[in-house]
Amino acid sequence: MFEELDDYRNKIREFALKEFTEEVAAEYDRKESYPDYLRKKSLSLGIVDMQNPAKVLIAIEELCRVDAGLGIALTTPYFGSEVIMLFGNDKQKEILNDVYRGKYILGLGVTEPSGGSDVAALKTTAKKQGNKYILNGSKMFITNGAIADYLVILARTSEDSNPHHGLSTFLLNTKSKGFSATKLEDKLGVRATNTAELQFNNIELSEDDLIGEEGKGFYYIMMFFNISRIYVAAQSIGIARGAFDKIKSYIKENNIKDEDSMFQLSDVGTRIEASIQMTYNAASYLFEFKPKPELTSMAKAYSSETAVFAAEEAMEILGDRSLYEDVQRIFRNAKIMEIWEGTSEIEKLVIARYILKGE
């Protein structure tokens, strides 16, 4: 499934090396803004092909390998699209096509200020009034929040003793009255991506804005996370490989031969290899519609820790050289991998649950 895509992989790598120069990467990192021209360019060159998940995985990996801030910025305007693809109505799918064509930017609003990983505890409501839903509440740490044209939003549509019930997904036009987004600044890393806090103040949604069935939102989102986690694993592998590239160059350029450095090189290389094998194995089940969520969670948890490990090793091995912008940027970008799309803590609970169920 993946081996045949070597040419595609090379094409992505070339694009990233050409466009994600140190100057561009440093600039967007410094000014913490979204590189929209690169999004457009990537679309015109066919860099992102959302119809082919294997290609998406490879694109994410190779782009993030060169710069994760720009890499994620380019592959995230479609964030949440799987929810629409799987459960959306025709009108929503039309909007999705415009997203794919670059006309719109999409985003996904699940996390709330008080909620974090605890999705079922969310407080945003979409109360039905006649044939409308009235959306109220707030969302936190929403990628593309302040630049998206549309957002897939999870909100509570009815009270239920089971907190997993009564949640629904909507496709929200950010031009709607009552919507406001505040860009969150001073992130540690991935600063070319946009992150925002959202406020919903009596936003009117029509029944057509509901994605799929009412009350099934929690399950749609969990299903989505099973997909998106594999993409975070790919981001992580990209970052780890980027750090590894720096370590290898440094060792070669300085003709380093001491055995302790060789051990560090070997440890990073081995962890990356393990991340790759786990991720591509989990992805092959997922993309053949036979998902094994525990394998996806393992791949995400392990790869994200590998990204952080590799980035820290690069900092330490390069010592004072690590203070240059490129390496320290890798370090700052890596950390979010362990946090978003389910912290490592959440992944581990998911994994344990499946392990015990699987017997």
Next chain:
Amino acid sequence: MFEELDDYRNKIREFALKEFTEEVAAEYDRKESYPDYLRKKSLSLGIVDMQNPAKVLIAIEELCRVDAGLGIALTTPYFGSEVIMLFGNDKQKEILNDVYRGKYILGLGVTEPSGGSDVAALKTTAKKQGNKYILNGSKMFITNGAIADYLVILARTSEDSNPHHGLSTFLLNTKSKGFSATKLEDKLGVRATNTAELQFNNIELSEDDLIGEEGKGFYYIMMFFNISRIYVAAQSIGIARGAFDKIKSYIKENNIKDEDSMFQLSDVGTRIEASIQMTYNAASYLFEFKPKPELTSMAKAYSSETAVFAAEEAMEILGDRSLYEDVQRIFRNAKIMEIWEGTSEIEKLVIARYILKGE
């Protein structure tokens, strides 16, 4: 390559569960002796099929999962056979066939008392005198050393400034005059296997006993290690899975639900999954005659550390329950994985060398 062998895997598992009862495993562990009746039984039932390396891998894994002492005892009478298979003459291959049929037990003598992992430093000599070679020296930690009928021996046949040159492999009949073996006792684990120190005192070898070409022994052995390491990875996976089985049963039987235990369960499971993916990936290259030694070394180093990690976790999670023979035996068996067929330290240097070469 491996998925189609599920039936075979089940057959091995059944055999191991039936034959490697707690009583048998504990008995051979306690008396530190070789279970020859099980070797014969395993051959008669077709448990070990040396013609099919994928099957060997699976057999090792499933046998060691139930008990590594017995599992290794049953899969190691063929140790060194690949050297003969690849480089041996007809007479030697005939002997090998008898090994496969269970008539003889084979072993491999490389390590020396002063040498450890430093193969090229070996001191055993096979000096040519006329059309004979006179073997002198000693070997250490030789598996099957005191029970083998034949041993593949690495010895120095000529001095060379490059220590990798001038080494040759021989097939030694242990009934030869001048051969003596002393069983080494009080091993920490894998006590159903036989380990010995060998002495060679002016043993006469004929030219027919030379395996392959004179002077190429080092390379034959390195090639062999590239194969045998994958089997150690499989032993390690077996041990880790055996430990994992104990952890899972304990958690279920005692209805343990605390999150810290779930984390430990998840960590062990994830490392095992990584070991499996790396090992089977490396094996698929190896068994298709496109070996990638760095992947094999990664698989060996990572899986062996996983075996030790899983065994220690089982001890700690089970707490006082871990004092029962079965779990503590797993713990004692695990450690050798990091030591034999190249310590983790050696593997890491091999990995680093290939990483730097591969660019």
Next chain:
Amino acid sequence: MEEENNILRETVAEFCEKNLDEKKIETDGIDKKLTQLLAEQGFLGCAIPDKYSGSGLDETSYEIILEEIAKYSPTVAMRIFVLNSMYYPAVNGTAAEETLKDASTGKINIAVDFINKKTGNESVSGKIKGTLKNILGTDADKLVVFNDGTSLVSGPFKSESRDFMGFRGLKFGDLFLDNSVQVLDKSNRLSEIMEKAYGPASAIALGMIASALQKAIDYTNVRKAFGSQLRDFEPVSFRLARFRSTEVILRNSLYGKVDPYYTFNFAMEHLVEIARYSVNTHGGYGYFKDFGVEKFYRDAIVMKSIFYGTEELRKLTDHVYSEKINFI
């Protein structure tokens, strides 16, 4: 004070060097003669008051003795620990405290069932019946058990010894009870006794760490590989040097002013890793009993498994979260 401690340390080390052959102890156990010797030197009941024929030493002296003895024989250190840190507080102040005299002088062997933590064998009308599995010290004359309360069972015991992975010199196995029992306390005091024993338990761990590590360092100084000394192979020597930091810091914590909760946690967190790596350092030799290294790895994992788990971590965590932190 410090000088006194150094003299004690040297005295104990000399004694150990002369009298403790751990390989023999692992095979034959702690025999009558050795027990007698330990009692004569005042090591056996070192932290038990004079009036019970102990040496009445302070905590620091007691821990020095445990540390030094554990370097040579974790088994012997564990026997002393069980008597002084578990048996003594269990019987002290009860009618059974008179047994301490015989225990301190080595006339009787004692055991404490701290492994099972809570036995299901309830004592009924002065008798206790049933099987007690996994007893460390099946050769005991008196045994403290914890059930709803804390009780003393009097031998002789019918027992079946089994091989034990760690502390092999202590007889390990199952007891078949049909013995008289005496309630020492209505509450199960194990947890409280264990908490007070954090320092001494850490001292044993420290001795094991010091000894395993020293063996590894010594080995790297004599062993050659790939044409140079093993110590010149930096991934190994760096790691051993870092372990030495750990050892020195642990020792300073133990004998310094650090809360034993922290010292104990620190000791347990590092014990197994250092013992394991000492085996690694020795290559194939590390796997054989003769080299005296693998035993530390066995003892280490047993010690961690029975002394340290979720329960102890909960105690530590409660301790941390309830502490007043002098920090704004």
Next chain:
Amino acid sequence: MEEENNILRETVAEFCEKNLDEKKIETDGIDKKLTQLLAEQGFLGCAIPDKYSGSGLDETSYEIILEEIAKYSPTVAMRIFVLNSMYYPAVNGTAAEETLKDASTGKINIAVDFINKKTGNESVSGKIKGTLKNILGTDADKLVVFNDGTSLVSGPFKSESRDFMGFRGLKFGDLFLDNSVQVLDKSNRLSEIMEKAYGPASAIALGMIASALQKAIDYTNVRKAFGSQLRDFEPVSFRLARFRSTEVILRNSLYGKVDPYYTFNFAMEHLVEIARYSVNTHGGYGYFKDFGVEKFYRDAIVMKSIFYGTEELRKLTDHVYSEKINFI
């Protein structure tokens, strides 16, 4: 003595609470007013003798100041460290020691190029020319550089500042030299100076560890997740409790009798892990500057990267292998 130390600790903490706004310092740097304030309080030149307008405090007091300040502002602690532990020993006893007066009173800024370790810019006939990259403190008036020798370069400097990942309040960037230079010592003294600074460097690391960890513990006490407090989620609280052990043990080592080689190694080994996990504990909030957590992670990795590597590990290892071990 201990009481005095506690009073000093409280005094510094009060000062920090009132005067150190690390978020502002990260953006604006350490301004003249703050420098003045630090000098007035005697913190700036705290370990420099009175005769050079320093406070002449002992090592312990100096380390307490660094630890407490680092809890609030690693940047400020680093500035004090560079002056007292690097600049002072470099110029002490040389003709340049008079510059200490202005440095201790905050009249001039100083910097020490300890990052490059050895500059290729050799001084020729009283002048030094060329570019010095990666200088922490481009706003310095005087700069110590290490090449074949140890030299003092006098400003003003032409410089270009760049963003820096850690210790952001210190101006970081490149200097373009065409300045007068004065040889302080014919040998490169960096390594020797660094070794003597292990204690103070550990004090900064300790302060960072304490502060990052406290933030994480505090957060787990207020944050709810899945219907209960985050602290009830044991994998998190257990880990934080273990980190507290590390912190307490490190503090005891630093102010106790532990060889600074070991303390420094221990501090460097744990600094990044604890800072990293503090970020993790805060979830998404940990990733944003506002919460004041991610900065410890940045500073931690910078500190480890520039202070600790193969060279320091070699020193530690030589130290361990050359030590006489009191163990038979």
